[in-house]
Amino acid sequence: MLTDTAREFLSEYHLATLSTLDRHGRIHSVPVGITYLDEVVRIIGSGGSQKFVNAERSGRASVNTVDGRRWTASKARPAFAPTPSRSPSPSRSMPPATGNRA
Numbered sequence: 001m002l003t004d005t006a007r008e009f010l011s012e013y014h015l016a017t018l019s020t021l022d023r024h025g026r027i028h029s030v031p032v033g034i035t036y037l038d039e040v041v042r043i044i045g046s047g048g049s050q051k052f053v054n055a056e057r058s059g060r061a062s063v064n065t066v067d068g069r070r071w072t073a074s075k076a077r078p079a080f081a082p083t084p085s086r087s088p089s090p091s092r093s094m095p096p097a098t099g100n101r102a
Contacts, residue, residue, distance in 0.1 A: 002039070009070050010036035016065035018043055020054035028054055034063060041074050 002010075019029040030051050033044035041063055045051060055061040055078040062075040 006072055007036070009067070009072060010034075010041065010065075012067075014065045014067055016043075016063050018051050018055075019062045019064070020051055021058045021060060022050075022054055023057065032063070034065065043078075 014034065015031050016034045017029050018032045019027055022028045028050065032051070035042045035044065043051070043063065059077050060075075061078045062073065064073045065071060
């Protein structure tokens with residue numbers, strides 16, 4: 001469950017780090033843009049990119065963002081869904097964030 005402070009933090013624009021496991025089981029971390037809407041963290045990116053291939057294959061992903069002393073960390077089974085029409089960029093989504101400190 002997110003706190004109001006965490007929701008406010010996620011509603012601001014921040015770059016984040018998406019970490020997935022590659023086909024050899026090694027960590028693959030890349031910078032990503034994120035959006036937060038309807039209790040879902042969405043990763044901005046294009047279909048077929050390595051980050052999404054890894055997440056879909058392993059069923060595991062972690063998204064972390066930091067701004068000074070504020071940060072959030074989300075780890076979950078990623079859910080792949082079409083981009084909502086109100087989103088300006090293609091995206092993949094993750095269930096509500098957990099382990100937040102904002």
